[in-house]
Amino acid sequence: MSDDLISISSLTLKAIVGSDSWGKAKLQTILLSFSMRTNISAAGKTDHLPYSIHYGTANKIVSEFVENKTFETIEDIAEGVCNVLLSEKLKGVWIKLRVEKPRELLRAETSGLEIIRSIPCDNVKSVADSMFVRNLSLLTIIGIHPWERKERQPVLLNMTFYKSSDTNFWWSEGYNLRSIVHQTCEHVETSSYLTIEALITSIAKLLCVNLNISKVTISASKPYALSFAIPAVEITRDKTYFETNQNVYLTLSSNVRSRAQNLSDAIKQLNERGIMVVDTSFLYETKAMVNTVHPCFLYAAVCVETELSPDELFRELKLIENEIEETKTVLQGSRKIVLDILLYKDTLLECDGFSIPHKLILKEPVFLAPLVDISPELRHPLTNSTVVYHLSLLSSSNNTSIIKYLPLPRNRHIIFERGGARQIMAVLNFPFDYFSKDNEHVDIDIVNTVKEMIHDGATIIEITSCSFIGTSISEEEESRRIIYPIKVIREARIDVCISVNTFRAEIARRAVEAGADIVNDVSGGSLDPSMFQTVAELNVPIVIRSSSSAAQTTLTPTQVKENTFGTLCESMVKCVKQAIHAGIKRWNIILDPSFGTNKTHEDDLDLICRLPDLVHHQAFRNIPFLFEPLASRIIDSSNGVEKETTCIWSTASALAVCVVFGADIIRVHHLKEMAQVIKVADAIRIQQYKKNLL
Template sequence: MVKTVAETLLRILEFLTPTLEIQEITVRAIQKQGISKARARWAIPGESSNSDDNLTRKVKVRILKGTTYSDDAEVRPQQKAQFASNLTNEAESYAIIALGSNLGHRVDSIEAACNLISGDPDLRIISTSPLYETRPMYYDDQGRFVNGVCKVATDLSPVQLLDRLQSFENVLGRVKLIDKGPRNIDLDIITYAQHVISTERLTIPHKLMLEREFVLRPWCENFKLASTGQSVSQHLQQLVPGEPSMFPITPLAPESELLQSLHPKRKTHVMSILNVTPDSFSDGGANRPTDLDALKHTIQSHIAAGATIIDVGGQSSRPNAPDVTAEEEIARILPAIELIKALPEAKHVSISIDTYRASVAEAAIEAGAHIINDISAGSLDPDMLPTIARLGCTYIMMHMRGSPATMQNPENTAYPDDLVFTVATELLVRLDAAQQAGIRRWRIILDPGIGFAKTVEQNAELLGRFSELRNHEELRTYPWLVGTSRKGFIGKLTGVEDVRDRVEGTAATVTAAVAAGAEIVRVHDVKEMVRVVKMADAMYRRGRRGGDAQSSSPSSSSSSSSSSSSVCDTHCSENDQQEGQTQIEEEEEEKGKGKGKERNNCVP
């Protein structure tokens, strides 16, 4: 067996390039949060090592703590699939591209630009940042911006890259009327490797980036700028030494409110559970897809009670639930999707589909659903992550081990290295896989997986320590969903066997989730839990730092030279945000607030 990072890396290189004569291998191993990272360099035979044209090849490997690799032939193809995509050419350079839009469907425009970048043979998106909504910075009489950044690998020169990005802007119909005025898409080169360029046409690093929180915050990392000798993180701290003035956003349905993560006055979304299954643990058989009148009545009652998201499930995920075919699952969920889409009162409601199958996800999105809620985070179907990337929908990734049939086995409920630490580490691995598959950062929602691969005590501990997980350094800018409704651990801890009588226990867990920072709670008893959430929001979402948030400024308030004191008290739809007619703005104008110059959060 291969036991060390160096040995593992060497075996992978030998497998990927069997004719390669490795002249030198240098390994740098880093242990961080249970993951070993390693890098290696080697030379290609036949190329002059003294030539400037000689390309040093490199591979990056991430290895889970304790993982070993054998010489078994059945294992090797898996290594090829996992690591071949990481082979890179050192002639490539990394560029940071700022993404911005304040006309039309802003998120759609940014995603269309990313798709053009990804589809170009000379460009490759390595990672994307969160998106932020901001007020205009230089020219005030225009709509709010949505901004972010992406990291791109390319062998184009800086000027060639500029030409390519401008061609993408033209394809997307950008028309420049005034400098720094409204635009449906804006693509700027922020940095290109460590190049410093100053010409009439191009300045790198971008000359205005250090005054823009909306660029520095999404980008925020320890990348050191050659022009200043300081890291991006240091510049951000100097620009905004206190609380951030902007917060990440996540799109749900086109007509739904944008979800704002971490905003101290955000309102918690209530996701209602609509199981169209005969065998779900709590409500199996209650909503038959063939009884359309009863199903319609249930949907209408959920909306009237205050649900903003409806989660439709066509297969039970309870322990040891019998499997059904993808065709049967699709046949169960499609009538519910069609009913919701046809209801006028559901115009602003997001439709989520609870499935771990790629084919079901695709059929659901094509039928009009907006979100895929995957209990396996892509681990049960190898086609799921690439399918989600292609569909471009919002994706909920839950922590789980094994499958519904095996998740409660002892090996899947063992957390010797600390429960919260391990859940965070394993979620990071799935997030890395999602990023590599091409899923945009702003399309991901996380779920700690209460009730999945955890004992009664572990569920209680994870919920009690959820604020630690929610505010984990590498996870805190993601929105979080918590689903505890009627689950078995509540019954065990309260002594209530009938799942329908677990309302009080569920209410306690929902309150705890809101207090710790959840953006969405998933519930069966919609009317009761909407009331609980309203009370919890009143207590814990008061615009001051508490257990749930690390910030006190508005996500929609970008800043300029001075931070704005305005706070967005409501979620805003695309149209509301474009017109800037949110309730909080009107209230602040009446109070004389927010008169200072605002910073536009156009890019990270």
């Protein structure tokens, strides 16, 4: 077959192709570009057109075919045009055809399909088909410079999706282009990468792994990164690339000195060596399996991406151990860090020093529970059963007790036990003119108030400046009203967990540096794009409040009512993914479903009723929940209840239900009264837990 080509570019036609963006069947603009292979040697020598393909005739035939028919999809157009060009009339033998629909997608310049057909077919069809999206315009945080971390900048994406060679389905049946673009937009605009390389690699992974596309080419450019040039990066990736680099799970443990920090140091070392940690489990505390006189071990699991073989990976883990370990004491006794491979894809391997899968993985909950946190449906390669199933098989007679552990700065922590007491978060708020008083009296008031709160049952003190969504308070004023009390509390040597309530990343950073332990982001990371990255750098726990209003803006009031719980779950799933993507460890995440935010009184009552569904939702497995039921939202205003004392006890009834249904942390304003309610509700819940163990 000759390599000579006859081409027509950008043939603009009007055709009815399915429905437009509004669901209506009407004429739409279609651009056709095609190349036909033929041998033009005779025409070139004789200067006689019949020895070649008449592009004018091809143009006319294609135009009549497209404009006089109705098509369901652009695939129908493509196949039909190729059949016409390969017909006896034009004597085509090989066609490369591109069909475009300009502005078919709202944020893209064009999208379409490119196919190759020939006579005979020779399987060209299944190999060469592709769909594309050109100049998809998005806004995201991207760049290494400080000013690039503060606000989003435009990024232009070009994407090509290739059909798998082992399938014959039409594109419309296999890949939903609108859905692909929607998920890509959501992924990019919630990301905050430093480099274009990392951004487009993450997009390729989303498409190949999550959306099951066999092969993709992604290019991205930053139009305003350089003054007189436009930089861009392009990659081509397929499923096998990511299958080679995923589904490797490691176990980390430590039982000396700063245990949680030791695990964090190990994760940092893994990343620095190119063993990229993509997800973490929660932390679990348990006694040493051997020589139990030693301190309790802290365990976690991580999912990593690596190109290393199992042997190479094991050697790297031992090198990291040696770097972190200052001295090794009794084997399996006191260890600063222990790293092992739990699972390496479906590999089965027996080597000197290690086995894959790990020999104890099905025997000890300290290995299974962390795996369940990351991927409950992960299957053991020997049994082909899920890790969540194997965890359920471990009998209660197993004497290895594990406890969920939340690390705090300065080697402190919070324990979450099924049969233990709930954490009580007491709100410490100050009037607007409070800090205009004499400093000495202010200091004494703060110290005495905090001591009284601790005496009344508070385990967490939350300092807030009323910086809630919709209020007007400057960053300077918020800093003054939050940072000073934290310093006063720490200077008084009061060792209590302090939470700071803010949506500003810089305030969160200053607060933690002053002595705060937890960041409570009232916006769920939506108001300050650098919040999650800041918290990841600080390596402290964060309370992420659900902000589902944005997801509801496209729904009618009736749909909002019907989808309140589902929308809430979707919102929180999205927040958790964004937090982990930004580098926040799973063990540092606490969720707040936000009673009263964009919800009616009935919605809050419904949410309380469905709290068991929420806390046992697979997407939130083992994530601690913070609840703050407020009577002002929960009781029906038509009842005419206005007295504060009545409101307190109305709140108490809702609060008791939250405790029994599974709240880990309760945020309260009327501490003294609510602490008594929580104590009774806790006793009921603990008794029920003990009964279930019998």
